[in-house]
Amino acid sequence: xxxxTSAGGxxxxxxxxxxxxxLRAATWLEWQARGNWTNPIxxxxxxxxRPMTTSLVLVLMYxxxxxxHAHGGLFGFLxxxxxxxxxxxxxVAGVPQAxxxxxxxxxxxxxxxxxxxxxxVVLIGRALPRMLVAFISFTVTLAFGVAILGxxxxxxxxxxxxxxxxxxxxxxxxxxxxxMLAGLALVLKRGAWQMPQAVTGAxxxxxxxxxPVAVLPVWLRDISLGVPLTYWLELTRxxxxxxxxxxxxxxxxxxxxxxxxxxxxxILSAVSVIVFRIxxxxxxERGQIDRTTGY
Amino acid sequence: MSTLTPSAxxxxxxxxxxxxxxGLRLGIMTMIGRAYPRLVAANRExxxxxxxxxxxxxxxxxxxxxxxALGAPKYIGIVILGGGMMAFxxxxxxxxxxxxxxxxxxxxxxxxxxxxxxxxxxxxxxxxGGMLATAVRAAAVLILGSLxxxxxxxxxxxxxxILAFLFSLVALxxxxxxxxxxxxxxNREVWAIQExxxxxxxxxxxxxxxxxxxxxxxxxxxxxxxxxxxxDAVRQLVFPHLFATLLSPGWEVAILGxxxxxxxxxxxxxxxYIEYRAKVLGRLSLKWQ
Numbered sequence: 136x137x138x139x140t141s142a143g144g145x146x147x148x149x150x151x152x153x154x155x156x157x158l159r160a161a162t163w164l165e166w167q168a169r170g171n172w173t174n175p176i177x178x179x180x181x182x183x184x185r186p187m188t189t190s191l192v193l194v195l196m197y198x199x200x201x202x203x204h205a206h207g208g209l210f211g212f213l214x215x216x217x218x219x220x221x222x223x224x225x226x227v228a229g230v231p232q233a234x235x236x237x238x239x240x241x242x243x244x245x246x247x248x249x250x251x252x253x254x255x256v257v258l259i260g261r262a263l264p265r266m267l268v269a270f271i272s273f274t275v276t277l278a279f280g281v282a283i284l285g286x287x288x289x290x291x292x293x294x295x296x297x298x299x300x301x302x303x304x305x306x307x308x309x310x311x312x313x314x315m316l317a318g319l320a321l322v323l324k325r326g327a328w329q330m331p332q333a334v335t336g337a338x339x340x341x342x343x344x345x346x347p348v349a350v351l352p353v354w355l356r357d358i359s360l361g362v363p364l365t366y367w368l369e370l371t372r373x374x375x376x377x378x379x380x381x382x383x384x385x386x387x388x389x390x391x392x393x394x395x396x397x398x399x400x401x402i403l404s405a406v407s408v409i410v411f412r413i414x415x416x417x418x419x420e421r422g423q424i425d426r427t428t429g430y
Numbered sequence: 431m432s433t434l435t436p437s438a439x440x441x442x443x444x445x446x447x448x449x450x451x452x453g454l455r456l457g458i459m460t461m462i463g464r465a466y467p468r469l470v471a472a473n474r475e476x477x478x479x480x481x482x483x484x485x486x487x488x489x490x491x492x493x494x495x496x497x498x499a500l501g502a503p504k505y506i507g508i509v510i511l512g513g514g515m516m517a518f519x520x521x522x523x524x525x526x527x528x529x530x531x532x533x534x535x536x537x538x539x540x541x542x543x544x545x546x547x548x549x550x551x552x553x554x555x556x557x558x559g560g561m562l563a564t565a566v567r568a569a570a571v572l573i574l575g576s577l578x579x580x581x582x583x584x585x586x587x588x589x590x591x592i593l594a595f596l597f598s599l600v601a602l603x604x605x606x607x608x609x610x611x612x613x614x615x616x617n618r619e620v621w622a623i624q625e626x627x628x629x630x631x632x633x634x635x636x637x638x639x640x641x642x643x644x645x646x647x648x649x650x651x652x653x654x655x656x657x658x659x660x661x662d663a664v665r666q667l668v669f670p671h672l673f674a675t676l677l678s679p680g681w682e683v684a685i686l687g688x689x690x691x692x693x694x695x696x697x698x699x700x701x702x703y704i705e706y707r708a709k710v711l712g713r714l715s716l717k718w719q
Contacts, residue, residue: 172619181626188629193496195639199673200502209499240535329481336488345492346499 157252161260165233169264182268185224186276190217193345194284206285209347211376214286216344218276219371222309223335223344223364225269226262230313231320231331233261238321238425245425254415255408258317262310277375288375298374300393305367308400315407318414322421327428338364349383360385363403366396460547464555468525468563483570486517490575493638507583507669510575512637515661517568518602519631521560523624526606529556530704531613531620539614543708549701553610557603583668590679591667597686598660604693605656611700635661640673649676656689 170178193213198204238244247257280286316334320327341355342348342364348356359365369392372380378389386392418424490513494506533539542552575581585591613620634652635641641649641662652658653676663682666675676682 172622181622184626185629188633192493192633192638195633195643196493196496196505197500199505199639199643200497200500213496325475326477326481329485333481333485336485340488340492340495346495350495350499 153251154253154256157256158260158263160252161257162263165261166264168233168236169268179271182272183275183279186218186221186272187279189220189345190214190276190280190284193217204285206287211280211286211288212347212372212380213345214280214284215277215288215372215375216368218273218280219305219368220339220344221272221276222266222269222305223338225265225272226309226313227316227338228331228335229265230258230262230310231316232328234258234317235320235327235428239427242425248419248424255314255411258314258411259310262313266306266310292377294374297370297389297393301367301370301374301396304396304400305364305371308363308367308396308403311400311404311407315410318411318418321418321423322414323428325428338362341365342368344368347383348385356385360395361399363396363399366392366399370396456547457551460545460551461555461558464552465559465562466555468556468559473563478567479570482517482567483574486513486520486567486571487574489513490571491578494575494579503579504672506579507576507581508640508665508673509638510572510579510581511665511668512635512661513575514568514572515598515635515657515664516632516637517564517571518561518599519635519657520628521564522602522606523609523628523631525560526553526556526603527609527613528620528624530610531616534614539708543705549705550698553607553697553701557607561599561603584670586667586670587679590683591664594660594663594667594679594683594686597683597690598656598663601656601686601689601693602660604690604697607697608693608700611697611704614704631655631657634658637661640665640675642674642676646676653685654689656686656693659686659689 173181190213194210197210197213201207201210234244237247248254277286277288281288281290312334316331320330323330326333339345341351341359342362343351343359344364348359348365351359369381369384370389373389373392381387381389381392384392386395490509493509493513497503497505497509530539533542542549545552576583613623616623632638634644634648635655635657636644636649636652637657641652641658644652649658659676659682662676663679663686665673666679666682677685
């Protein structure tokens with residue numbers, strides 16, 4: 136009995152150690168794959184150019200309508216949304232494309248699959264550096280918005296616990312979505328490379344990344360309220376800019392929005408893991424682990 | 431000084447003409463051959479409707495809804511037109527500028543360089559095929575976007591609209607051909623460069639706001655990108671008096687004419703340089719080189 140228990144404990148320790156090793160190796164691999172093509176300064180510029188440019192486009196749109204250098208109403212709303220969207224761009228669109236690059240450009244995916252590592256853990260590891268990169272980009276874009284463009288964020292008034300909670304729940308939901316799309320990308324015959332961008336584009340519209348969901352048609356607004364990213368963006372904005380920024384949001388209470396975010400994130404995570412496992416099974420059965428779709 | 435006798439010169443002239451005719455025929459066949467997959471083969475996969483029409487439309491809708499949220503739906507037409515023209519920029523960036531890089535990675539570039547036709551004809555085929563295929567997609571985006579948001583157009587001058595549109599496209603594809611040569615000097619960086627320049631160009635060319643909003647100095651520099659003046663001219667001609675403009679449409683078309691010469695000439699020069707490096711020096715055409 137004692138032997139069985141100690142053998143079970145040993146197995147658990149080995150499994151935990153293997154998970155940790157896999158996570159560490161996948162994280163390091165992704166970090167290198169993302170950044171070792173250039174020097175750190177150029178890489179830093181590369182990280183912030185896209186969200187900052189989107190922010191500037193939105194600022195110019197705002198100033199075109201409201202007059203040069205106006206800062207009222209939606210100004211902070213636009214910048215906060217554009218900055219936060221970096222997480223979605225990096226992970227939801229990025230992780231599936233990293234998997235496809237491993238399979239088709241570097242032809243390494245089959246070797247990753249035959250190691251004892253769990254592929255789900257590999258994917259989480261691949262998402263972690265992207266999260267860090269997105270966080271840096273988010274912070275720099277916001278800082279640029281506050282310091283240069285005059286976004287009304289008072290660092291002393293930010294609701295940090297709410298921001299932290301929103302970001303953590305958001306990370307879980309976004310990573311789950313990235314994993315689900317990575318699984319789907321493995322089994323798609325055509326359009327595997329474009330599919331993550333397509334989903335990100337649809338979410339950009341549905342979750343109200345750069346406009347209040349109140350302006351959406353009613354049927355689209357209903358869909359919007361089933362997506363965790365809508366709640367995540369709303370909470371991030373409320374934490375940064377105060378509750379008044381969400382006056383037009385269909386749900387008034389911040390606590391209720393937090394509850395909806397938690398609920399939809401749990402559902403999304405469960406669905407994502409199931410979809411990923413099904414896709415993973417079919418990809419193995421059909422020999423799609425070393426397939427090439429881009430030719 | 432010619433070393434041929436007059437009779438020999440007389441017999442050589444038709445031979446030269448025949449040689450030139452053959453060269454021209456080969457070039458045109460090459461161009462058609464390279465345009466074919468973009469025009470015909472690409473349309474065999476109906477999923478392009480989703481990825482190349484619905485996807486850009488989603489982003490355009492998002493920016494159009496920003497104007498709606500700001501209480502200025504009159505500017506939605508600017509976004510729709512900008513989004514339609516952006517389809518050409520995306521095509522130039524990913525299917526022209528990066529194309530020779532992809533061809534090198536897949537081993538086709540060596541075959542291109544060994545073929546008797548000039549690289550210029552191959553690039554011209556890519557450009558024409560890409561331009562026509564993208565025109566169909568851009569038109570679909572424009573029509574659907576206009577229908578969804580109820581945008582109406584009041585065309586001031588059809589000839590100027592057509593000239594501005596064509597000049598900006600030719601100059602833009604010339605720029606794409608120049609970038610195609612430049613990208614052969616890079617490897618993995620190409621992907622990053624593409625991602626880095628895609629969005630700033632959307633900002634600088636005024637895809638979602640009139641370019642004048644950038645201020646005269648930045649807008650002046652941005653005018654070096656052919657899309658900027660093309661878009662500003664077309665917008666002025668279909669949405670008269672809606673926004674502050676950079677120059678009059680006539681001037682913008684004239685400058686676009688100059689950009690056509692500059693970028694197409696630049697493309698020819700840079701492609702000759704790349705052919706020299708590949709054929710004489712044996713560099714640039716091999717994977718990972």
